[in-house]
Amino acid sequence: MDYRAAFQAALSQGSAINYPTRSGKEVTVAISDGGNHIEVTDALAETNALFWASLTPDGVLQLGLYSRDDDGNTLHNDLFANDFFLSTANWFGLENIQAVDGAWSELSSNTRSVNNRIEEIILNGIQTEEVPLVDAIRHTFTAKMAAKLGFTEVIIINTTPDPNNPGKYLNMNVRFKRPSNPTSLNSDSLPYYSELKLMKAKI
Numbered sequence: 001m002d003y004r005a006a007f008q009a010a011l012s013q014g015s016a017i018n019y020p021t022r023s024g025k026e027v028t029v030a031i032s033d034g035g036n037h038i039e040v041t042d043a044l045a046e047t048n049a050l051f052w053a054s055l056t057p058d059g060v061l062q063l064g065l066y067s068r069d070d071d072g073n074t075l076h077n078d079l080f081a082n083d084f085f086l087s088t089a090n091w092f093g094l095e096n097i098q099a100v101d102g103a104w105s106e107l108s109s110n111t112r113s114v115n116n117r118i119e120e121i122i123l124n125g126i127q128t129e130e131v132p133l134v135d136a137i138r139h140t141f142t143a144k145m146a147a148k149l150g151f152t153e154v155i156i157i158n159t160t161p162d163p164n165n166p167g168k169y170l171n172m173n174v175r176f177k178r179p180s181n182p183t184s185l186n187s188d189s190l191p192y193y194s195e196l197k198l199m200k201a202k203i
Helices: 003-013 081-092 109-124 132-138 141-148 193-198
Strands: 017-020 026-032 037-042 050-055 060-066 099-104 153-161 169-177
Touching: 003 017, 003 026, 003 081, 037 081, 050 081, 060 081, 081 141, 099 109, 099 141, 109 132, 109 141, 109 169, 132 141, 132 153, 141 169
Parallel strands: 060 099
Antiparallel strands: 017 026, 026 037, 037 050, 050 060, 099 169, 153 169
């Protein structure tokens, strides 16, 4: 599936469309807010798989990537979170994105990743270069994907600690920004910039 072609087709149609994937199973693609909000779901509604992305007026990329159930099982064999993440960055234009937001609930794989990393740090006495929470956030899927786009500065907006598990969290809101002296957006040294310019992600 060519994500960009699917996004463009949905935008031109002005309504949700069904689009084929590599396996032949269709997904539903919807574009709204003048192209600034994207949703991709299982066309047959056989699963709860859902990807969505929005670019706010001030350039903040917000995403929801639900590709696995609570047990970590893949919900849809043709929907890959990393492809969608990079394809939406391509669609919105990296030069228009000022930050990447993460709003992670207790059920989010990102929150679980943070808690697992904190537990690893505590149990093994790992010495981290940054405070443990920031180190743990950097180990999440969203942080790694944001870093590929050059957003490596971690800003913790708020967190809800788990009262039953000291040092762990129920949910959190974080933001990833470019560092104070970012690499030029026109430089091939910026991670994934060349791929984004040419990319036609397929699933």
